[in-house]
Amino acid sequence: MKKTMQRKYARLIARVGxxxxxxxxxxxxxSADQYxxxxxxxxxxxxxxxxxxxxxxxxxxxxxxxxxxxxxxTLSKVETWEEEKMKLMAEKLPCRIFVTSDDPxxxxxxxQDKMRKSMLARYPIMKPYREAIENRHQxxxxxxxxxxxxxxxxxxxxxxxxYEKLWQSILAAVRVTEENDPVEEWHRHDANLMKRCExxxxxxxxxxxxxxxxxxxxxxxxxxxxxxxGGGDTTVQGVFFNPNMPTEEVFTSPMKGKAEGTLVSxxxxxxxxxxxxxxxxxxxxxxxxxxKAEKGEALLKxxxxxDEGAAMLGELALIPCDSPxxxxxxxxxxxxxxxxxSCHVALGRGFNDCIEGYQEKTNDECKALGINDSMxxxxxxxxxxxxxxxxxxxxxxxxxxxxxxxxx
Numbered sequence: 001m002k003k004t005m006q007r008k009y010a011r012l013i014a015r016v017g018x019x020x021x022x023x024x025x026x027x028x029x030x031s032a033d034q035y036x037x038x039x040x041x042x043x044x045x046x047x048x049x050x051x052x053x054x055x056x057x058x059x060x061x062x063x064x065x066x067x068x069x070x071x072x073x074t075l076s077k078v079e080t081w082e083e084e085k086m087k088l089m090a091e092k093l094p095c096r097i098f099v100t101s102d103d104p105x106x107x108x109x110x111x112q113d114k115m116r117k118s119m120l121a122r123y124p125i126m127k128p129y130r131e132a133i134e135n136r137h138q139x140x141x142x143x144x145x146x147x148x149x150x151x152x153x154x155x156x157x158x159x160x161x162x163y164e165k166l167w168q169s170i171l172a173a174v175r176v177t178e179e180n181d182p183v184e185e186w187h188r189h190d191a192n193l194m195k196r197c198e199x200x201x202x203x204x205x206x207x208x209x210x211x212x213x214x215x216x217x218x219x220x221x222x223x224x225x226x227x228x229x230g231g232g233d234t235t236v237q238g239v240f241f242n243p244n245m246p247t248e249e250v251f252t253s254p255m256k257g258k259a260e261g262t263l264v265s266x267x268x269x270x271x272x273x274x275x276x277x278x279x280x281x282x283x284x285x286x287x288x289x290x291x292k293a294e295k296g297e298a299l300l301k302x303x304x305x306x307d308e309g310a311a312m313l314g315e316l317a318l319i320p321c322d323s324p325x326x327x328x329x330x331x332x333x334x335x336x337x338x339x340x341x342s343c344h345v346a347l348g349r350g351f352n353d354c355i356e357g358y359q360e361k362t363n364d365e366c367k368a369l370g371i372n373d374s375m376x377x378x379x380x381x382x383x384x385x386x387x388x389x390x391x392x393x394x395x396x397x398x399x400x401x402x403x404x405x406x407x408x
Contacts, residue, residue, distance in 0.1 A: 005176065006040055007044065011048075012182045012186065013044070014044040014048040016182075016186045016241075017142055017242050018139070018140045019241040020138070021095075023049065023051045024049065024094065024095055025051050025053075026052070026053045028045070028053055028054070030057065030058065030098075031057070031146065033101075034099060034146070037099070037144050060103060060106035061106075064110055067114055075114065075118035076117065083125070086129035090129050090132040093136055093137040095137065096137065096138075097140055099143065100142075102146070102273065102334075104270040104273070104275060105275055107272055108274050110272070112299060112302050113302075120306065120307070123375040135358065135359075136235055136236055139241070142245045143170055145163050145170065147163050153330060153333065172324065173340075174245050186242065190230075190242070193249075196318075197230045205392060207222060207391075209390045209392070210343075210382070210389050211387070211388050212264070212384040216263055216387070217262055220258070220259045221254060223253065226254075226354050226355060226356070227354055227356050230250035230251065236359045246336075246340050248324070248340040248341075250317070250318045250319075251318070251351075252316055253315055253316075253354040254313050254315075256370045257285060257312065258370075259312075260286075261282070261283060262281070263382050264279075265278065265279045266342055266383055267338045268331070270333050270335060271303060274296060275296055275333065276299055277293065277294055279291065279296070280293075281347075286313070288347070303347070303378060306375055306376050309373045310376050312347070314371075314377055315345060315351065315379065317343060317344045317345065318406075319383060321385055323341060325341040326342065328341075342381040342382065342384075343382055344380060344381045344382060345379070345382060347378050348372065348375070349372060349374045349375070351371070355371065384404060385404045
């Protein structure tokens with residue numbers, strides 16, 4: 001991919017994704033093999049006004065080696081310098097930019113029990129720092145291709161051809177073309193998503209019912225003080241940013257502990273570098289009570305037992321079938337993209353900013369209103385061409401989706 005297009009994309013990430021403010025520090029998390037794009041992105045962060053850019057390099061093969069050779073005790077330990085770094089983050093509130101390019105099955109074979117135990121041990125120590133920065137800083141997730149990821153998506157192509165095609169697909173998904181100004185394009189896109197939010201918030205539904213012929217038959221109740229968000233988000237300081245690039249969703253956090261029925265997945269889920277395919281989850285009293293999967297069932301069961309909130313919902317997201325990512329016909333094996341091709345839900349942690357007036361509420365107050373709490377937040381796709389979603393208010397039914405498309 002031409003460097004001019006990569007730079008155009010990097011500028012979009014810095015100025016619209018993270019919306020770096022003048023004098024604000026930046027933390028960039030990126031794979032070590034993406035050093036060329038990292039150089040371009042760091043440059044664009046400085047041009048956007050960053051005071052400093054700290055780069056944290058990642059590597060799936062090295063992560064895999066850690067889990068192979070280290071004990072659970074070693075993997076579970078939170079070093080003093082890690083805590084100090086999180087304390088500093090809560091004080092300085094840097095933008096955080098995550099660039100994903102992972103192989104969807106790059107951690108296949110990792111000891112799941114070892115991973116689960118180490119995460120459970122580390123989570124209580126890191127949680128207070130994560131809560132301290134929630135809704136107080138900008139963050140964004142974007143993607144660039146890797147050869148392994150590209151070959152997973154386009155196995156029929158040669159390595160270089162697959163890599164180039166994935167670059168083209170990513171740029172199309174984030175609305176970057178040679179002719180346009182993607183910054184202005186995203187401003188229009190965010191405005192359109194906000195119009196959907198306005199209609200949903202005006203109706204203030206009590207519950208949503210989902211039905212499709214694949215077996216999805218599900219009801220989720222909403223938080224009375226809840227609201228729908230879409231596209232970008234706003235920090236408590238009033239800075240607008242886009243957490244996900246791409247994004248096509250309008251979303252809310254449902255009432256913790258109030259969901260009934262069955263949800264059937266319509267796309268594979270890549271979780272912790274492994275695939276879960278053709279699965280369903282059945283809920284009772286808001287909690288998953290049964291799971292089935294053709295592939296990765298053990299991993300799915302492991303995931304929903306990470307903590308008490310892992311088996312409950314934290315998000316409902318609405319995306320029509322007639323969306324750019326779905327229309328591309330590409331299965332990305334990457335939630336950042338696949339979730340934006342389809343209606344989806346998320347198991348685990350909910351969003352405080354889906355509560356009206358969250359800026360004046362504590363984390364505990366948001367949880368008391370019905371926001372689910374968990375160490376995980378895992379999206380999976382349920383949208384289908386015949387999916388119908390109905391909202392209910394004061395006993396009256398309002399169509400929200402009909403046959404996979406917006407009904408209003």
